[in-house]
Amino acid sequence: MQTQLRQALNHLFTLSCGASVVLLVAALLLFLIPMLKKGAVAVLFRGTVEFRKMQAEQFDRGNEEALQKEIEQTAQSRQEIYAILDQFSRGIDTEKLTDEVKGLYRDYGDELRYKDTPKEQYTKLRSQAKIIRNHLLDAFESIDKTEINEYLDAVKVFEKGNSFSGTTVEKMFAVADGFQKTIQHVDLSRRGEYAEELSVVKEELYNLFGPRPEEKTPQLAMRRFGATRWDVAQKHLSFLLWQEKWVRSDDGQSMVSRKVRRDDPQYGSFSGTSLLPLFTLVEETLDISLKPRFTFYWQYFIDDSTPGHYFGGVGPEVLGTLMLTMLAMCFAVGPGVLSAAYLVEYAGDNLIVKIIRICINTLAGVPSIVYGLFGMAFFVTYVTRHPGILSAAMTLALLVLPVIIRASEEAIRAVPQTYREAAMGLGAGKFRSFITVTLPAAGPGILTGIILSLGRAAGETAPILFAGAAALAPIPDFGGKWWLQETRALSYGCYDITVGDKLAMMVPHKQFGMVMTLVMLVLCLNIVAIFVRSRMSKKLRGA
Amino acid sequence: MELTPIRKRAALQPGKIRLNSPPSAAAEETPCTQKTIIGARDFTFYYGSKAGVENITMDIEVGSVTAIIGPSGCGKSTFLRSINRMNDLIPQTRTEGLLSVGGQDVYDKSTNLVNLRQQVGMVFQRPNPFAKSIYDNITYGPKLQGIRSKAKLNALVEKCLKDAALWDEVKDDLHKSALALSGGQQQRLCIARTLATKPRVVLMDEPCSALDPLATARIEDLIEELKGTYTIVIVTHNMQQAARVSKRTAFFCLGKLIEYGQTDKLFTNPQEKSTEDYITGRFG
Amino acid sequence: MTESLLQRDKNDAAVEFSRPLRLSVTEDLRGFLAEKIGHATLFSITFLSVLAVMAIFYFVIQESVPFIFKGSFGESIGRLTEFLTRTGWYPQSHDNPEYGALSIIVGSLYVTLGALVVAVPVGVLAAVFLSDIAPFSLRQICKPIIEILAAIPSVAYGVFAVMIVAPWMQNTLGFTTGTNALNASLILSIMALPTIISVAEDALSAVGREVREASYGLGATRAETMLKVVIPASHSGIVAAIILGMMRAIGETMVVWMASGNASRIPSPWWDLSQSVRTLTATIAGELGEVPKNTDHFHVLFMIALLLLLFTFGLNMVSEFFMARFKKKSRGL
Numbered sequence A: 001m002q003t004q005l006r007q008a009l010n011h012l013f014t015l016s017c018g019a020s021v022v023l024l025v026a027a028l029l030l031f032l033i034p035m036l037k038k039g040a041v042a043v044l045f046r047g048t049v050e051f052r053k054m055q056a057e058q059f060d061r062g063n064e065e066a067l068q069k070e071i072e073q074t075a076q077s078r079q080e081i082y083a084i085l086d087q088f089s090r091g092i093d094t095e096k097l098t099d100e101v102k103g104l105y106r107d108y109g110d111e112l113r114y115k116d117t118p119k120e121q122y123t124k125l126r127s128q129a130k131i132i133r134n135h136l137l138d139a140f141e142s143i144d145k146t147e148i149n150e151y152l153d154a155v156k157v158f159e160k161g162n163s164f165s166g167t168t169v170e171k172m173f174a175v176a177d178g179f180q181k182t183i184q185h186v187d188l189s190r191r192g193e194y195a196e197e198l199s200v201v202k203e204e205l206y207n208l209f210g211p212r213p214e215e216k217t218p219q220l221a222m223r224r225f226g227a228t229r230w231d232v233a234q235k236h237l238s239f240l241l242w243q244e245k246w247v248r249s250d251d252g253q254s255m256v257s258r259k260v261r262r263d264d265p266q267y268g269s270f271s272g273t274s275l276l277p278l279f280t281l282v283e284e285t286l287d288i289s290l291k292p293r294f295t296f297y298w299q300y301f302i303d304d305s306t307p308g309h310y311f312g313g314v315g316p317e318v319l320g321t322l323m324l325t326m327l328a329m330c331f332a333v334g335p336g337v338l339s340a341a342y343l344v345e346y347a348g349d350n351l352i353v354k355i356i357r358i359c360i361n362t363l364a365g366v367p368s369i370v371y372g373l374f375g376m377a378f379f380v381t382y383v384t385r386h387p388g389i390l391s392a393a394m395t396l397a398l399l400v401l402p403v404i405i406r407a408s409e410e411a412i413r414a415v416p417q418t419y420r421e422a423a424m425g426l427g428a429g430k431f432r433s434f435i436t437v438t439l440p441a442a443g444p445g446i447l448t449g450i451i452l453s454l455g456r457a458a459g460e461t462a463p464i465l466f467a468g469a470a471a472l473a474p475i476p477d478f479g480g481k482w483w484l485q486e487t488r489a490l491s492y493g494c495y496d497i498t499v500g501d502k503l504a505m506m507v508p509h510k511q512f513g514m515v516m517t518l519v520m521l522v523l524c525l526n527i528v529a530i531f532v533r534s535r536m537s538k539k540l541r542g543a
Numbered sequence B: 001m002e003l004t005p006i007r008k009r010a011a012l013q014p015g016k017i018r019l020n021s022p023p024s025a026a027a028e029e030t031p032c033t034q035k036t037i038i039g040a041r042d043f044t045f046y047y048g049s050k051a052g053v054e055n056i057t058m059d060i061e062v063g064s065v066t067a068i069i070g071p072s073g074c075g076k077s078t079f080l081r082s083i084n085r086m087n088d089l090i091p092q093t094r095t096e097g098l099l100s101v102g103g104q105d106v107y108d109k110s111t112n113l114v115n116l117r118q119q120v121g122m123v124f125q126r127p128n129p130f131a132k133s134i135y136d137n138i139t140y141g142p143k144l145q146g147i148r149s150k151a152k153l154n155a156l157v158e159k160c161l162k163d164a165a166l167w168d169e170v171k172d173d174l175h176k177s178a179l180a181l182s183g184g185q186q187q188r189l190c191i192a193r194t195l196a197t198k199p200r201v202v203l204m205d206e207p208c209s210a211l212d213p214l215a216t217a218r219i220e221d222l223i224e225e226l227k228g229t230y231t232i233v234i235v236t237h238n239m240q241q242a243a244r245v246s247k248r249t250a251f252f253c254l255g256k257l258i259e260y261g262q263t264d265k266l267f268t269n270p271q272e273k274s275t276e277d278y279i280t281g282r283f284g
Numbered sequence C: 001m002t003e004s005l006l007q008r009d010k011n012d013a014a015v016e017f018s019r020p021l022r023l024s025v026t027e028d029l030r031g032f033l034a035e036k037i038g039h040a041t042l043f044s045i046t047f048l049s050v051l052a053v054m055a056i057f058y059f060v061i062q063e064s065v066p067f068i069f070k071g072s073f074g075e076s077i078g079r080l081t082e083f084l085t086r087t088g089w090y091p092q093s094h095d096n097p098e099y100g101a102l103s104i105i106v107g108s109l110y111v112t113l114g115a116l117v118v119a120v121p122v123g124v125l126a127a128v129f130l131s132d133i134a135p136f137s138l139r140q141i142c143k144p145i146i147e148i149l150a151a152i153p154s155v156a157y158g159v160f161a162v163m164i165v166a167p168w169m170q171n172t173l174g175f176t177t178g179t180n181a182l183n184a185s186l187i188l189s190i191m192a193l194p195t196i197i198s199v200a201e202d203a204l205s206a207v208g209r210e211v212r213e214a215s216y217g218l219g220a221t222r223a224e225t226m227l228k229v230v231i232p233a234s235h236s237g238i239v240a241a242i243i244l245g246m247m248r249a250i251g252e253t254m255v256v257w258m259a260s261g262n263a264s265r266i267p268s269p270w271w272d273l274s275q276s277v278r279t280l281t282a283t284i285a286g287e288l289g290e291v292p293k294n295t296d297h298f299h300v301l302f303m304i305a306l307l308l309l310l311f312t313f314g315l316n317m318v319s320e321f322f323m324a325r326f327k328k329k330s331r332g333l
């Protein structure tokens, strides 16, 4: 009985030990899988014609002719959609109509003056036009269909008079006509609601297709193109189609919030209006008007980005990270390896060496943010006098110095003493035997340490916060003093794009894309290190 | 006690066990030149406060093979490694007395360590080739001496490998890693590597202890061939080996030199009790 | 006697040594200088680390001193006590700034201890698994996994906390905010785990096989052997592992800055980890970018850094002590 209990406890113990490791692996997978999966979407996705347009305009990339052809092909189906939209908005967007009619009236005045109309005829026509205008404006104001028809009929009287044929006023008649047609299907009492919904529809169409061909190019880069990616297009399509609405619940007792289609015959906002066909049309022709195609956007890793990372890639961040880490290694590797050499080959076991060791361990334990402070208070203030690449790299170098020292020390210590004996026995001095025998033998180990600390330097954010990293720094100008310029970096970019940048919140694939780039970089470095290490142990075995 | 059969054979018929070994009788019979190359007077070596060897006084003759035997931990390696100052690698050591090589007090400040170690080469207990190619292993020493000419180096490699009886086995893959060789080959490579620096004295610290009997026989042959040209001091656990290859033998025990003399005399007629105990296998 | 011996050997060996065994004066001088210069150079390079540590302490102290030592001695003490014992942190207030860091200190302790509560048992058990239970091949797989876990940049963990864990906590667990002490603690525990595991595993492996065999030989099960013999025998190494993990957690910046919510108050009730807290590191990271130099606010941030530095330095000393003890023990002294 007692032994059974002990056995059971033993199994429990083994199980919980195993469970801990499983937990560990699960944590890694739980982290890696979503991060990499969501990040991969930044590179592998279905790109639409808008994406190719963006690539052509922003990065001068792709086949001009093929793109033009594609744009023409898509233009047709888009045009149909716009036609329906315009037709409907004429009835709803009275403000716009009012502006239009006012404009036409003004134009007509100019036209009359331009044609040198005799004074009295001018006054007459002008006052008639004014009456037409006022009728129209009244019609726009009103929500009573019969009243509107009265106003519009009054306008039609002038049309028959023929005195306006061939002038701008004809356009007013056209507006009146269109308006009359539209209001047949429109519940005018809900005009306010329509206008609101219509603005949503318009915005979503903009998000899908970008500015209309006749519009002038917007200032903001993010407003210049529609949905560049099929998944984004799908999202906007659903925003376009579906709305949240308070509807009476099935038992008719209470109101519940429910998602309904905008063209739902019963609940949809646009039920029974002339806009109705638009929704199914957009839905059915979306792939014709966007032409999604599978895209491997590898240039993501080298492209510059538009503000907020709305379009483009992480090129400047990658460049910045590479510069920072390489420069940091330039500063740290020499002293690191030499310190290790001193500690192994020369240092005895005296007090000063003990102090040095304690200091190296302390250095390794200093919180990274304190390195950041030190970088600001010393490197920036006294060495470079300007936060920039150089000061940031120096701070990082200090951070990885203890890592390199420890790794190199371990590697050098692992070189068998017989190697040194053999070299000395052949007449090599201490220095010679270190350079020609010990160092090559320790090389892979040291290299592994350097690669790992490269990953560490690439991933650290806190030390460079105040020493030279900036979210919107320009790409360094290599003609000038580039080392004094601030730079973007992947690590800082990851922070900024997820927490700092409001614009970036709209493009989660870009947020994850940046993190994925950083994680992949570090993972690759680690895998290389593991590989080097396994090669090393093989070599030492003489294979 | 009666001589054990092994001892009889070893002591009385040196070289008999080996097949096709060159007759060594002639060399053995040449009169002793009595020229010394290494001399120790009351030499003591301390590891910290503990003595590794104490008050050693002995002379080693030019061009001869001298064997050092003794139980484990008696200071054979310590003494051998002192001769070319290999013990410098160990921290906190010091010496007393005198150890001279070619008239130079090796523990004096004025010793040219590079020249000393190149001319007093060493072969270690375990083969320790560098993790480099065979070629690079051998040219390591000559390159240190400043020999850069490819032709000279090539010739040297060939000569040394031939001297070490390794040429035929490796001549086709000189640029392969030395670590891929077998243990015996590695040890012969180490000997070749030592010969490449043109030493006058070769110190061997149990060169065969990590090898199988066949490889051991080859190394012994090699020593046979090298003697005369080089002064050889060899530490060995194997008394037959000492008897076979050496002209003189020193017996160390507990850090002291107990007995030193002609090999055949020491084995057949030891003066000291502990020597006899050791060679008859009563201890050690 | 010496002279005569040397002379004799010299004559005997005259033909033997073609290269002189004695150094010429110039060689001697050259060798001496090379040795000294080489040694001095290497030493000074190595000494850089010491200088770096001293410089870090110097600059942090230099910038934090003006915060405390201003006015009379009594005032200085007052400011220090306010800093350490009050919870009001309103450094930006124009008329009446308050610099009470207690809630921030407590916040740091919260997330650190929270992380350890998870990381220590999991880490030690995983170390036991790797050192005593896993077969060799499995260990070969687990090692790289732990290395990768250690190598993932903290900012990436931060993004994970904000973009994946926080929404999950808010939507699934129904917390009022997704960025809170629990979130930060969980992520920190993942980050502290690799350190704890690798150091603890070293400690466990250093306990010799004989000890285990002795215990098994007396009929103990594996659990009993580990819990009653091996873990007690390696306890100083394991304590060192825990302290190193703790240092990693307390010094971590990006994760806590992004995931802890940054509210400078002590959670109430005290056990409610679902509330936001703010840590020392996050305070520096969040505020230093915006304060003008040489203001009280600027100096108080360095004061926080000094506090952190002292914390980690102290922990480092303690871990060094345990490491030394552990090493001594495993050498059998």
Ligand SMILES: Nc1ncnc2c1ncn2[C@@H]1O[C@H](COP(=O)(O)OP(=O)(O)O)[C@@H](O)[C@H]1O
Residues within 6 Å of the ligand: B047, B051, B052, B053, B070, B071, B072, B073, B074, B075, B076, B077, B078, B079, B090
């Ligand atoms: N590196 C060392 N440090 C301290 N003592 C040593 C060292 N090497 C050898 N010794 C001691 O010196 C004595 C002689 O050792 P060694 O010369 O290696 O013996 P042998 O080679 O005859 O077996 C031994 O008692 C050993 O304990």
Ligand SMILES: [Mg+2]
Residues within 6 Å of the ligand: B076, B077, B078
């Ligand atoms: Mg020995």
